[in-house]
Amino acid sequence: MKTRKIISLLLAAIMLMSLCAFAVAEAPAYSQSPYLDGQNLPAVADRLPAASDVMVEDVADIGQYTDYITLMQGGSSKWGPGKPTEEALFRFKTDGTVEPNVAKGYDVNEDATVWTIYLREGMKWSDGVPFTSEDCRFFYEECLLTGFTGKSAWEAVKAADANGEMQLAEFKAIDDYTFTMTFVSSKPEFLRELAINGKWFFAPKHWLEEHVAVYNDANKTAEEKDAYAQGKGFSDMKALGNSYTYYYWIVKDRPTLRAWQIDGDFNDEMCVWKRNPYYWKVDAEGKQLPYIDELHFRRYSDDSQALLWVMDGTADIGSVALQDVETILNSEATVNLVEWSSTGWTSQSMQLNLAVQDELKRPLFQNVNFRHALSVIVDRNQIAQLIDNGYTEPAQSAPPEGAQGYDPEWTNKWVEQDLDAAAALLAECGLTKGADGFWAFADGTKLTLNLQYQNEADASLAELLKNDLNKAGIDATTRMYDRSIMEEMRSANQHEIVLNYENFDTVSISLRPDYFVPMRDYCVWGSAFGLWYLNSIDGKAREGAVEPPEDVKAMLDIYTAMKNATTSEAKEELAVKLLDCFKEGIYEIGFTSSNPAIYAVNAKMHNFREDGIACDEFRDLGLANFACLWVEK
């Protein structure tokens, strides 16, 4: 009996030991970069989210830790380092759908009015403080809705009620890692809209609450609040809020969920970003990401410097202009040129301001036959060869292959040069050819088209167009304007025909209609129509509003219906209708197909994707997923 007892105990002990051994073998073996060794941090497993919630990136080549890479930063745009380091709640995939990123997942009810978002348990800010749904509530209710961010509440968090009025969604925290967003009506595109304009939906409450409390303090005067902000180095409280909650990635010491945190001044000649020890992603082998310890952003003031840095190997990744490709290929630069497609509709374009102030030109520009005539006057082969160096081909401005609305017929619409057809169309528009060989209005006023552009690089396009127009008997002038002057002209409706100014480019017209449809004063081809549309909604009397022609009104009706649509299918159906309007009216005359984005990438760099799509919605270079990049030693 005793022997049996001993044997049983031994067996139990063996089983327990084997269970322990099994458990040890099954526990994820996480590892960290040597960069973090000796920094007195908790164990890597304790810094990551719970094992079931750690995000495992699907990395093509499991990497080695890399000390640093050098990137380039030109101008004062904060998005240069912003996009490659961005971590959104949900991120875009190249097929236009979104996937969880900071969030672990989501649920949605049947009518898409209640969205439940799940966060990652145990996930932490870069200072080790837990990241919870309270950080999301704090951002939404205390930063975004109070105006602390300096931005209006995004369309993503609004839905139309029964009266067509936009109402804000209601936030409710279920627990530390779950919250819901409830809309007054169906919001089928919530996640995609959030991935576009609400890229981050969280803020470190523990770090920000002191500042937000001052901002929201009803007992403090505006002067007292500004004085508080000035004590922190800002001009006023709004600047502080905007910096801490919108352009937050360039604020040193502000806790982040990004893979790197800025360590210095954004305007420094070299700005260093150091790895976040609490980053919440690993590779399949359990190595904590990112592979790269530091990002070094070198500041340049002229494009030629960026090109030289690519050539001499200073920069590990750099965007390359089409005209510089040959120079790089002929140099000894040890880089791979990676070509990403783009969602742009065209690489060279012309937009006529259909609301132009000139009373003679306005009806002419609104006449689709006139736009047709202009389109067939142009020799597109010449533009493709001389300006785009043969990287593009003659095409109309139309959605590119693979994009929503792609239609070969549209791409080739009015593309062939045909001066006889153009002459017939111009005559149909009521123009007459004068004795000097130039077209004039019925009252004898000579037609002169003013081609306006803002980039020096577009001077060649302007000259080619002017020559083609002159050959067809249309007088034309060309003039370059500073970007801000052009912007002023657009907002004052003083522009006429603009070249390569806010070319049509979006992954989905239903998600980003701002530059396409004149629903406000953004749209170049009809900014004054946008004011009319806004007036028609809120009854105000904005100065400079111009009533649009019937075809544009029809387009605006479709846009309104699309905005208020309650199902994805209905939205998509209306988006297709909207695209049909553009196909019919050619509101942007394109000359060549959209050009690819070309990146020069260090030949020893791994995991830089070759199937990328360059567009803002996908965060441009950020789509390269920098956390997974590494450089072979």
Add this chain to the structure above:
Amino acid sequence: MGSYIWKRVLTFIPILLIMSLVIFFIIQLPPGDYLTSYVAGLKAEGQIVDESEMDSLKERYGLDQPWFVQYFKWMWGILTRFDFGYSFDYEKPVWPVIAEVLPMTIVVSLATMLFNYLVGIPIGIYSAVHQYSVGDYCFTLVGFLGMAVPNFLFAILLMYGTYIWTGTAFIGLYSNEILLGLQQGTLQWYDLLLRGDFWGRMAIPIIVIGTSGTCGTLRSMRAQMLDELGRNYVLCARAKGVSERRIIYKYCLRAALNPTVSGLSGVLSHIFNGSTISAIVMNLQLVGPRLYSALKAQDMYLAGTILLVMGFLIVLGTLLSDIMLAWLDPRIRFSGRRAE
């Protein structure tokens, strides 16, 4: 002399006030304002700014007020609190934005000035004394080339040259190692003055920015020296047996330096500003490029402050050069006394 200087200093006040008004007015002249430029930039990046945001930004930047109200607020801040306002673009008070780049601007400017005078004056004297010699022709040729070749082109050629010869393009003043040191605080800007790799990179701006000035100094020095060498007092001195060395360096050089010293009135301003276009081409983070970008973006308080300081330094430099001229040239001192 003391009362003369005091009077001149008093005239600074109205001059600076008028200057500030003109500067502010001119900055406001182009269509649009900082906001237009800011919004254009945001749009180029795919950002969307709606009407309410525009109104809020206008109010925040004070751009909803007439320009003269903005001007008086700015001047009031300067006169009462020595507050030059905030840079919209850098989102910081103006002075730190300037102070970040001021030390290196002064180093570059002084180095190029020294190069200019140390090379230009001796060669100018040599060319005048050895007029129409082979050396004179060579220096004249180099001088004309230096003046004729645009600085920005010369800078691009030199940067490309360093890439071809060394495999690394010398862009900017700092190597990666120096930049890291500055960033981590292990190096201060004054430590650089003892580093060979810093001066190796400094060679390009010194040559590029210095050359055009050097050529001007050389030609002006040569012309002045030739003018002086042909004067009667030189003939007289030679007749009295004064050594040629003494004639050239003690008498002619002193008189020939007049235009160079008069030119010093702009030197203080130049030291503060640096060379704008060349600095942009060579990626030098100096005050000049900051002024250029501030003007382009209509970042009016930053641009206004830099221009105001430059204006003040020109006024101050003119005074100093007048005093130096009086000291250098006895004719000026004596003509003053004769008038009395």
